[in-house]
Amino acid sequence: MAKWLAKTEPSECSIDDFARHPDKPIVWEGVRNYQARNFLRDMKAGDEIFIYHSSCIHIGIAGVVKVVCEAYPDPAQFDQKSAYYDPKSPPGNPRWSAVDMVFVSKFANIITLDQLKAMPALASLSLVQKGSRLSVMPVSDGEWEAILTRI
DNA sequence: GCCAACGTTGGC
DNA sequence: GCCAACGTTGGC
Numbered sequence: 001m002a003k004w005l006a007k008t009e010p011s012e013c014s015i016d017d018f019a020r021h022p023d024k025p026i027v028w029e030g031v032r033n034y035q036a037r038n039f040l041r042d043m044k045a046g047d048e049i050f051i052y053h054s055s056c057i058h059i060g061i062a063g064v065v066k067v068v069c070e071a072y073p074d075p076a077q078f079d080q081k082s083a084y085y086d087p088k089s090p091p092g093n094p095r096w097s098a099v100d101m102v103f104v105s106k107f108a109n110i111i112t113l114d115q116l117k118a119m120p121a122l123a124s125l126s127l128v129q130k131g132s133r134l135s136v137m138p139v140s141d142g143e144w145e146a147i148l149t150r151i
Numbered sequence: 152g153c154c155a156a157c158g159t160t161g162g163c
Numbered sequence: 164g165c166c167a168a169c170g171t172t173g174g175c
Binding site: 033034035130131132133 | 155157158
């Protein structure tokens with residue numbers, strides 16, 4: 001199973017939103033970057049994802065969720081009332097994708113960005129690189145283990 | 152709120 | 164295809 005990391009602003013969707021209804025999938029919508037979208041399309045049911053809280057008080061990885069279905073057209077791109085509406089997305093060939101995710105676990109303490117930056121094993125992870133804005137990214141098995149064990 | 156870094160757009 | 168202008172991201 002592949003591993004991933006996805007960023008979210010907790011005011012929009014946090015690990016607590018997943019934990020509140022552990023059996024109810026949340027639609028991961030609104031990705032509007034092609035590289036991130038392509039990673040969404042590579043996801044398979046059962047893949048695990050670190051949930052990273054950005055633009056907030058406690059920045060860092062807050063827990064783990066997992067993918068429950070393959071990518072499908074993001075409904076928000078055709079919803080004129082959505083902030084994620086994209087009038088230029090062709091209905092016959094939807095530009096943007098979404099996947100459904102469910103709760104796996106919440107960390108007792110957030111693994112902070114400072115901690116992540118201090119881990120040698122994560123040096124090549126896009127998340128810790130200066131100026132990186134990629135919101136969905138692959139995580140290698142080695143990186144995953146390093147994060148779980150805080151090495 | 153600031154601003155550096157980035158991705159996208161659109162004129163040429 | 165170039166690249167300036169623009170809007171957005173996201174840490175601080």
